[in-house]
Amino acid sequence: MSVAAISFAVFAASQVGTPGPANMTLLATGARYGLRRALPFVFGVCLGKQLVIWPVGFGLMQLAETVPWAFEALKWGSALYIIWLAWRVANLRLTVDADAKAPGFAAGLLVHPLNPKAWAIITAGFTAFSAPGTPSFEATVTIALILLGVQLLFHPMWTYGGERIARLVAGKPEEKYLMWSLAALTVASVLFVLFAGGK
Template structure:
């Protein structure tokens, strides 16, 4: 595959990965609340979850959604339920930074599961596969290999942005406001999932 294909694939992966969405908001929230290492565990799970989804879509999984009645709707509602659960947890948070690992950030499996329940991830995978591959396994694998570091670095940048904000939100009242704002935004993203 030529450099002429690798550059557009990389640009697509960057635009799809770094643009705001439910996973990015959870990364930002993790950065403000927890040690970087915990936020990056979530990032790793979300990245690997997406790459596996991407390859599966490239191998034809997306076509199953058209064939199996109700599967697309079931995924949509499961995604909404999971996002609302994460929003509820964030909204209920008291604004005190956890000490000594008293609370844990969303982990590896939450990141992977969130990608599989995230219509934005399905859309990014399907449109990327459709635009840049002809269904050839080698092209799909190359695209996935490009996506892996780009997605991880993009999501990681949201965690680091949260860690940067953490310096300014160390007071419980400020962090409570940030948490509730992020919780409302995360819950609001469900509206977009329902109207797609």
């Protein structure tokens, strides 16, 4: 009775490290504000997943079986929120304004609770990598720590990648195409999670 921690860590790295709504948001934030100014947002994104993990670990999925429409509404509401973020990204330009305020810690906290991909990863952790009968606390702590560690590795990398890309294209004709591409990838990743069940 335990969590297959190594297997889950590999799975988590493959999911957290690849493009998705959160990583596209981090990339765009890094491109607009740079890694240093975006760090509070990055840490908010990392900790925001914990707001999903703990309720799921202590019975939220059982509630989903009795009130399925609520989770369906959450799924589609979350998708609309991420698509709205993508629209904002599409219309951002990378010319850095020293007076512009970067999104903060609180804004970062909202990203994963409203991210369908995050819900899919977490649900897989409890259903595919936890042995039946594993105590809720043990499973939840293991999944929470693994995901936090993987996020602390990959999320700053995505944000810094955005900063480096911005240095190459800011103020150039390619800039608008980059921002529209990031927005399109964000929308595509949401639609993929919605219609492919997170696989």
